[in-house]
Amino acid sequence: MARRNEHSRDEIRSIALATAERIAAAEGYAGLSARKVAAAIGYTVGTLYLLFENLDDLILQINGRTLDQLRACLEAATPPDERCDPEKTLLALARAYIAYAEAESPRWNMLFEYSAGKANLPEWYNHKLEHVFGLVEVALRPLTRDDAEARYTARVLWAGVQGICTLKIRQRMDLADGQRAEEMTDMLIRNFLCGLVTNHPTCATQRSCKPETHDVARQNLESHD
Amino acid sequence: MARRNEHSRDEIRSIALATAERIAAAEGYAGLSARKVAAAIGYTVGTLYLLFENLDDLILQINGRTLDQLRACLEAATPPDERCDPEKTLLALARAYIAYAEAESPRWNMLFEYSAGKANLPEWYNHKLEHVFGLVEVALRPLTRDDAEARYTARVLWAGVQGICTLKIRQRMDLADGQRAEEMTDMLIRNFLCGLVTNHPTCATQRSCKPETHDVARQNLESHD
DNA sequence: GCATGGAACTGAACAATGTTCAATAACCTG
DNA sequence: CAGGTTATTGAACATTGTTCAGTTCCATGC
Numbered sequence: 001m002a003r004r005n006e007h008s009r010d011e012i013r014s015i016a017l018a019t020a021e022r023i024a025a026a027e028g029y030a031g032l033s034a035r036k037v038a039a040a041i042g043y044t045v046g047t048l049y050l051l052f053e054n055l056d057d058l059i060l061q062i063n064g065r066t067l068d069q070l071r072a073c074l075e076a077a078t079p080p081d082e083r084c085d086p087e088k089t090l091l092a093l094a095r096a097y098i099a100y101a102e103a104e105s106p107r108w109n110m111l112f113e114y115s116a117g118k119a120n121l122p123e124w125y126n127h128k129l130e131h132v133f134g135l136v137e138v139a140l141r142p143l144t145r146d147d148a149e150a151r152y153t154a155r156v157l158w159a160g161v162q163g164i165c166t167l168k169i170r171q172r173m174d175l176a177d178g179q180r181a182e183e184m185t186d187m188l189i190r191n192f193l194c195g196l197v198t199n200h201p202t203c204a205t206q207r208s209c210k211p212e213t214h215d216v217a218r219q220n221l222e223s224h225d
Numbered sequence: 226m227a228r229r230n231e232h233s234r235d236e237i238r239s240i241a242l243a244t245a246e247r248i249a250a251a252e253g254y255a256g257l258s259a260r261k262v263a264a265a266i267g268y269t270v271g272t273l274y275l276l277f278e279n280l281d282d283l284i285l286q287i288n289g290r291t292l293d294q295l296r297a298c299l300e301a302a303t304p305p306d307e308r309c310d311p312e313k314t315l316l317a318l319a320r321a322y323i324a325y326a327e328a329e330s331p332r333w334n335m336l337f338e339y340s341a342g343k344a345n346l347p348e349w350y351n352h353k354l355e356h357v358f359g360l361v362e363v364a365l366r367p368l369t370r371d372d373a374e375a376r377y378t379a380r381v382l383w384a385g386v387q388g389i390c391t392l393k394i395r396q397r398m399d400l401a402d403g404q405r406a407e408e409m410t411d412m413l414i415r416n417f418l419c420g421l422v423t424n425h426p427t428c429a430t431q432r433s434c435k436p437e438t439h440d441v442a443r444q445n446l447e448s449h450d
Numbered sequence: 451g452c453a454t455g456g457a458a459c460t461g462a463a464c465a466a467t468g469t470t471c472a473a474t475a476a477c478c479t480g
Numbered sequence: 481c482a483g484g485t486t487a488t489t490g491a492a493c494a495t496t497g498t499t500c501a502g503t504t505c506c507a508t509g510c
Contacts, residue, residue, distance in 0.1 A: 005477075005487070031250050032467060044489055045469080055468065113338075129397075156409045159392050160385030167384050171344050172354075184381045191420025198419055230458070230506075259497060267461055270498080280497065 013051045016041050021062055021107070028106045029113050032059070059114045062123060066107050067128040073100045074135050087193050089139040094161050094185040101165050109169065133158060141198055155194065160188050238276045241266050244440070246287055246332070253331045254338050284339045285329045285350060291332050292353040295357055299360050312418050314364040319410040326390050334394065348362050358383060378421065385413050 008014065019040045024032045034055055038045045052058040078089050101108040121129075136154040137147070144150040168181035182201030232240065242266045249257045259280055262268045277283040302321030303314050326333040346354075361379040362372070379421040393406035 195416025
């Protein structure tokens with residue numbers, strides 16, 4: 001049989017992507033195979049290769065959608081009226097980031113499992129990536145001199161958050177004595193910002209760090225022993 | 226033919242591991258296959274499965290050796306006479322970490338590409354991991370109250386360094402405007418320590434942050450625009 | 451010196467993978 | 481309705497991890 005023409009090319013593409021996402025969410029990155037996706041959407045492997053260059057391409061598309069979702073989650077977690085307090089915003093962003101990674105951990109993992117090999121990602125993908133980072137940049141902007149510095153600083157700080165999140169999701173938490181990832185990112189962000197503000201005399205929002213927040217974190221730490 | 230008995234079981238194991246490391250270093254994680262390793266050591270696939278439970282096991286063994294190497298590199302980068310200055314030591318550790326990751330990037334990548342899937346790693350492996358983290362803990366110890374806090378803090382900070390390093394190795398550096406990873410870890414560590422020290426009134430080594438070091442970093446940043 | 455047991459090693463086999471592409475069936479146009 | 485186009489198939493290929501019945505050799509006991 002051939003030429004069913006029930007759906008347009010773009011429709012099948014969307015269906016295939018959605019289905020692949022479902023499979024990956026259920027069975028993880030490893031459980032995703034061309035034949036499985038094809039069977040699930042009622043087509044054969046061959047058709048899949050008319051829609052996507054190859055499996056890597058398919059995964060990249062999924063990752064693109066994931067970045068969109070992630071960005072939306074982070075955006076929802078930062079109400080615009082709080083934009084005056086960078087620390088509050090960054091803490092909220094980190095929590096939202098962790099929450100997403102936990103809720104959608106297979107998807108989130110795929111973000112890194114795939115692109116590990118490939119060196120150059122397409123620009124539309126990099127654009128989405130920058131879009132996510134952009135939220136951190138905006139939050140950090142008041143604490144920096146210019147956009148370039150915000151950009152740089154955001155990457156440093158967020159790479160850190162990302163590292164902690166990875167530790168959490170990959171269940172290397174026994175390494176961290178069962179500490180919750182949120183407490184760790186809190187600590188990272190607070191300490192980092194403290195250093196940032198201290199060495200930023202010209203900034204309007206400068207103020208001293210708040211030791212009491214650290215004491216709270218320290219009490220949490222000790223209660224976990 | 227069978228029963229050549231040229232080497233003991235342990236010898237073949239070592240040879241196989243070394244050969245697999247060479248292949249992985251040359252062709253990356255993806256280029257590593259059971260048949261390729263078997264052929265390279267002059268045996269057949271079957272023999273390989275007498276030496277290792279499966280390919281995952283083989284890779285885990287390699288990762289274990291990698292952790293040993295890494296630990297040795299980090300140790301060599303921190304002469305014992307500098308142990309009095311935590312910041313100096315941590316900066317040196319980060320640089321050594323990045324240097325190793327760059328020099329042995331396929332190996333270093335394998336550390337994360339593999340264990341992504343597996344939930345529970347064997348305890349001998351976790352032990353090696355802790356051994357690496359231990360160096361960071363020791364360096365941080367003077368800035369913390371007790372060992373538990375040092376342990377916790379080390380994980381937070383090093384997850385951050387790890388995140389930056391990943392960004393660098395996976396060549397997502399276009400995201401970071403071509404900044405060098407070393408500058409980024411410097412910034413992370415300095416800011417983090419500043420926050421740590423500021424909120425640690427009982428610590429003997431307390432002192433104020435050094436703004437001038439940040440100005441240097443900032444000049445580097447601007448010169449890259 | 452010879453059988454026998456066990457250890458070392460092989461290589462064919464299986465299932466599953468990504469990927470390709472000639473063949474085919476259905477539709478559209480004239 | 482003929483002919484061309486397009487959508488779809490499914491068989492085929494190479495390669496992967498993994499298994500295991502079989503083969504070959506060595507050491508031991510008689």
